[in-house]
Amino acid sequence: MDALIIxxxxxxxxxxxDAATGSGEIVGVSFPEHANDFYACVYEWIDQYFAExxxxxxxVAFNLNYFNTATTKEIRLLMKRLDKHYTEEKSVRVxxxxxDGDEDMEDIGKGYSVSLSVxxxxxxx
Amino acid sequence: xxxxxxxxxxxxxxxxxxxxxxxxxxxxxIVVDLGSLLQNRLGFDVKVRRMFGIFVELAQNVKNYSxxxxxxxxxxxxxxxxxxxxxxxxxxxxxxxNLVRKSDAGRLKTQCEYLQTLDxxxxxxxxxxxxxxxxxxxxxxxxxxxxxxxxxxxxxVRFDFAPFDEQFTFFSITATVEK
Numbered sequence: 001m002d003a004l005i006i007x008x009x010x011x012x013x014x015x016x017x018d019a020a021t022g023s024g025e026i027v028g029v030s031f032p033e034h035a036n037d038f039y040a041c042v043y044e045w046i047d048q049y050f051a052e053x054x055x056x057x058x059x060v061a062f063n064l065n066y067f068n069t070a071t072t073k074e075i076r077l078l079m080k081r082l083d084k085h086y087t088e089e090k091s092v093r094v095x096x097x098x099x100d101g102d103e104d105m106e107d108i109g110k111g112y113s114v115s116l117s118v119x120x121x122x123x124x125x
Numbered sequence: 126x127x128x129x130x131x132x133x134x135x136x137x138x139x140x141x142x143x144x145x146x147x148x149x150x151x152x153x154x155i156v157v158d159l160g161s162l163l164q165n166r167l168g169f170d171v172k173v174r175r176m177f178g179i180f181v182e183l184a185q186n187v188k189n190y191s192x193x194x195x196x197x198x199x200x201x202x203x204x205x206x207x208x209x210x211x212x213x214x215x216x217x218x219x220x221x222x223n224l225v226r227k228s229d230a231g232r233l234k235t236q237c238e239y240l241q242t243l244d245x246x247x248x249x250x251x252x253x254x255x256x257x258x259x260x261x262x263x264x265x266x267x268x269x270x271x272x273x274x275x276x277x278x279x280x281x282v283r284f285d286f287a288p289f290d291e292q293f294t295f296f297s298i299t300a301t302v303e304k
Contacts, residue, residue: 011157031160031181033153066174068181069269073256102171104277 001052004045012038013064017045019052025061035070043081050090057091058082062109063125065099079112079120086118093119100124141211148207151188152197156181163210176210176217176302179277183221183298184208186270191223192293216304222297230286230294237284240275248276274300 001019008014008028017024024046032038049056060082067075079094086092096109109122138146144166147159160181167173191204206223225233243251252272275282281301289295 010161011153031156031185065169066178068178068185069273070185072269072273076256099171102174104175 001049004041006041015042017042017049017060019049019056022057023059023061025063027061027063029066030064030071031066031068032071035068035074039071039074039078042078046078046081046085050085054090057093058085059093059095061095061097063097065102065105079116079118083116083118086116093121095121095123097123097125141209142213143209143211145210146208148205150195150197150203150205151184151191151208152199152201152203153188154197154199155203156184156188159184159208172302172304175277176219179219179274179300179302180208180210182270182274182277183219183300186274186298187221187223190225192226192229193224212304213301214304217302219300219302220297222295224289224293225296227292227294230296233296234284234286236271240271241280241282241284243275245276245279248272252276271298274298278302 003019004015004017004024006012006015011029012032013026013028013030015024015026024042026042030038046058049058062075082092082094094112096105096112098105098109106122106124109120113120113122137143145159145163147155149155160177163177163180164173167176169177187206187208188204191206193205194202195205197203204223206221209218209220209222211218211220240248240251252269255269255272271284278300283299285297285299287295287297
């Protein structure tokens, strides 16, 4: 399965999902014009990853320091997708990184860690 | 004469402590460029990021919803409006203004007034409810912009309306963020 790699731009984050390491990351800022189009490939990659082999494990790291409201919705959908795979007995975990002192980002991560079943570790960097 | 006029613009900008002002069509590329300009000027620490978030939200709001539009260089139709970022010493003031159709102004005003009645917990609950539902008809984003602006400013946001002409009303948003 091909890795999914999208380079970071001034308006979109770096996306890097690799089946060889069982890990994915979303890093940077996110305020694309069409957030749903931008993130569609991530959902597809994750679904295919588990469709090929349900025994695989996946660790997804979010390390964003700014995203807009349309992205908020996409991240929510992505988290729910990961949560769904987790509740279907797949090995999934999430790390939500925030810059030490950034309470907004910390709160968002903590919100996910309490509302979802999939383990979400919230860590300051 | 020309110097006099330009000096007036200069004096207004200086006395209002304006860091940045833009009037025109807000394509996504312009929003991104204004964001870069802002970062070049102010850096990108946590407090600037909070202000930046509001700035982008206001800019995308004008882009998507202004009733006055023009064609951007890439051929897309974008909203026209004004964005003003000012520094009041202890706070940043982020302002946007654009035209809305008179026939839409009433609904928008009701929504703004409703948001201002909500406290922090109620805003969070309303945000949750809206994020889970489909975007309202006519929405080009997630339909969450005004809610997030209100949340991010901790309620320090003012929505205002002024008569413009027969057809349009001028809609402004003023958000205040601690520096």
